[in-house]
Amino acid sequence: MKQAFLFLVLSLLMGSFVVLMLATIQAETEETQQNISENTKTPFTEGCNKCHGDEDAYKEWTQAGHSHALVNLLEGPYEVKTSCLSCHSSGYETFAEYGIPGHPYNEKTAVNAVACSSCHSHTSKEEHLLVLPAKKLCVTCHKMDCGCAGAGIVHQSQTEMFLGREGAGVRRMPSPHVRAMKKRCVHCHMAEVEPSTDGQPIEEKHGGHTFKADFSTCSSAGCHDTADNDMTKKLPLYRAEIEAKMKEVKAVLDNAKDKTSQSYIDAKLNYDMVKGDSGYGLHNVPYARALLEHSLSLKSEIK
Ligand code: HEC
Ligand code: HEC
Ligand code: HEC
Ligand code: HEC
Ligand code: HEC
Incomplete structure (x- = not known):
């Protein structure tokens, strides 16, 4: 008798739990649906x-x-594939996850750019209500490997260069x-506004949500502001050195007849990485140098 009663209570409890779950899912679905219909009205x-x-x-x-x-x-x-939207548009996760019938999320229906969310x-x-800590945020999208193999695109390599990894034949070198x-x-690309002497924000402030970095960051933090560490003098030298090495590697690659050998592939990967990083390995000059030197060391093996 007691057991039967317990069983009844248990099944009632289970039953109401399931009903509750279903109701929650239903409510969530309705809410999402409402969000979606609101969210397709304006470009923003x-x-x-x-x-x-x-x-x-x-x-x-x-x-x-x-x-x-x-x-x-x-x-x-x-x-363009739908997966490109994971980095080129906001809302991919939400929409793709719910997969509401009648609201496909793809390159035809997407409306958001890389927006606030x-x-x-x-x-x-x-x-700042960031979805990831600042140090982890940018690298989720700004990487060479965009998972879009076959599309024929080499995405930029700032993350790999900055963290000093993924190159061929060179040790890790952050x-x-x-x-x-x-x-x-974020440190360089959203550098904070510095008030001028009269307390007003300076006109040419950099970064913020334009994400533009400029070279004034180098000296502003008291890092490269001494005569022997002056980046305005050093950068052109770095640039000249890396560009000269790139030219040498390019000549080797251009002259190669066998473009399938591992040596060719490695040399080209390193070259592409430096090239994909704002031109001359700016985000990590020592690593850029090492990558190109490795490519050059393969010269005799590239036929
Ligand atoms: C690509 C990523 C990204 C996007 C897109 C973005 N933010 Fe931010 N936002 C950040 C980061 C990172 C910080 C923190 C900066 C820091 O720590 O110095 C920030 C800070 C802020 C802050 C507080 C500090 C400040 O600069 O005022 C506000 C407000 C803000 N964001 C609003 C927005 C709004 C509104 C949008 C859409 C128009 C947006 N953000 C789009 C990355 C982003
Ligand atoms: C109904 C008004 C409202 C809407 C809509 C809204 N916010 Fe806010 N938001 C606020 C208020 C109020 C604060 C807290 C006050 C503040 O710090 O500005 C805030 C704070 C923030 C901050 C923190 C700012 C800081 O200084 O750290 C960020 C970032 C932010 N909101 C982003 C967003 C994003 C992204 C969206 C759209 C997905 C959004 N907000 C939609 C009202 C709103
Ligand atoms: C959701 C993916 C995503 C995230 C997160 C992201 N980016 Fe981007 N970013 C992009 C895409 C896509 C572009 C290319 C935009 C275009 O079509 O020009 C871009 C472009 C840029 C550009 C070039 C801007 C220009 O005006 O041409 C800079 C600089 C940049 N991002 C820096 C950052 C920084 C710094 C962070 C971290 C705070 C960040 N991004 C986070 C996807 C992202
Ligand atoms: C892992 C994130 C990610 C994925 C996935 C991704 N991209 Fe990008 N894409 C970026 C970022 C970040 C940039 C900006 C920096 C750069 O050029 O690498 C960008 C830039 C671009 C640009 C240059 C934009 C301009 O300013 O002219 C094109 C074109 C592009 N992507 C096409 C695609 C296509 C097509 C796909 C899908 C097959 C794709 N991307 C998938 C992150 C991604
Ligand atoms: C030490 C400062 C610094 C750090 C840290 C840094 N950058 Fe940069 N970044 C720069 C400078 C300076 C430029 C060149 C801007 C120019 O040429 O006007 C640049 C250029 C870029 C560009 C090309 C912008 C364009 O308009 O084409 C992208 C994209 C970028 N950085 C992304 C990143 C990402 C992602 C990270 C983190 C992995 C990062 N940067 C870390 C300083 C920095």
Whole structure:
């Protein structure tokens, strides 16, 4: 008798649990559906601008690359796959996860560029409501390996160069800035506005949500501001050195008849990495030098 009663209570409990679960899923689905229908009305679909539209972050964002990422993808010369949207558009995760019937998420329906929610969420516990700590954020998208093999694209190599890895025949060699800069990419690319002497923000402020880095960061932190460590003098020298080495490697690659040998592939990978990094290995000059020197050491094996 007692057992039967217990069984009844248990099954009732289980039953209501299942009903509750279903109701939650239903509610979530409705909410998502509502979000989706709201989110397809305007080009800037996230609604962050309703409250943040007057802030510098929003205005800066509209001026630079991230806000054009979707258009550039769709109008670019490559075959576009839905997976490209994981880095070129916001909302991929949410939409792809729920996969609501009637709301396919693909290159025809996507409306967001790399927008606020690619990097922020009001439900996040991180500083500035970032979806990932600053040091981990940029490298999720800015990497050579975009998982889009076959599309014929070599994506830029800032992450691999900065962290000094993935090259052929060279040991790991992180840029000294990896240690010196807690926020890594953000440190240079979103450098903070420095007030001028009269307390007003200086006109040519750099970074922020345009994500543009410039070389004034080098001296502003008191790092490269001594005569023997002056980057304005050193950078042109680095540049000349790396460009000369690149030319040498390119000549070797151009003259090769067998483009399938491992030596050719390794030499070309290293060359592409340096080239893909803003031209001359800027994000890690010692690593760029080592990569190119390894390529040159393979010269006799490349036929
Ligand atoms: C590519 C990533 C990225 C995108 C896109 C982005 N942010 Fe940010 N945002 C950041 C990072 C990183 C910080 C923290 C900077 C720091 O720690 O110095 C930040 C800081 C902020 C801050 C606080 C500090 C400040 O600069 O005012 C606000 C507000 C903000 N973002 C709003 C926005 C809004 C609104 C959008 C959309 C228009 C947006 N962000 C898009 C990465 C991003
Ligand atoms: C209904 C108004 C509203 C909407 C919509 C809204 N926010 Fe906010 N947000 C706020 C308020 C209020 C704060 C807290 C005050 C502050 O720091 O500006 C805040 C804070 C933030 C911060 C922290 C700023 C800092 O200094 O660290 C970020 C980042 C942010 N919101 C991003 C977003 C993003 C991304 C969206 C869109 C997905 C969004 N917000 C949508 C009102 C809003
Ligand atoms: C969701 C993926 C994603 C994240 C996260 C991301 N980026 Fe980007 N970023 C892109 C894409 C895609 C482009 C190419 C935009 C285009 O079409 O020009 C880009 C372009 C850029 C550019 C060139 C801008 C220009 O005006 O041409 C810089 C610099 C940059 N990102 C820096 C950063 C930094 C720093 C971070 C971290 C705070 C970051 N990005 C995080 C995807 C991302
Ligand atoms: C892992 C993230 C990621 C994926 C996946 C990805 N991209 Fe990108 N893409 C980026 C970033 C970051 C940039 C900006 C820096 C650069 O050029 O590498 C970019 C830049 C580009 C550009 C140059 C934009 C310009 O300013 O002209 C094109 C074109 C492009 N991607 C096409 C594609 C295509 C096509 C796919 C899918 C087959 C794809 N990408 C998948 C991250 C990604
Ligand atoms: C030590 C400072 C510094 C750090 C750290 C840094 N960058 Fe840069 N980055 C620069 C400078 C300076 C440029 C060149 C800007 C120019 O040529 O005007 C640049 C160029 C770029 C470009 C090309 C921009 C364009 O307009 O084509 C991208 C993309 C980029 N960086 C992404 C990153 C990413 C991702 C990280 C982190 C893995 C990173 N950077 C770390 C200073 C830095």
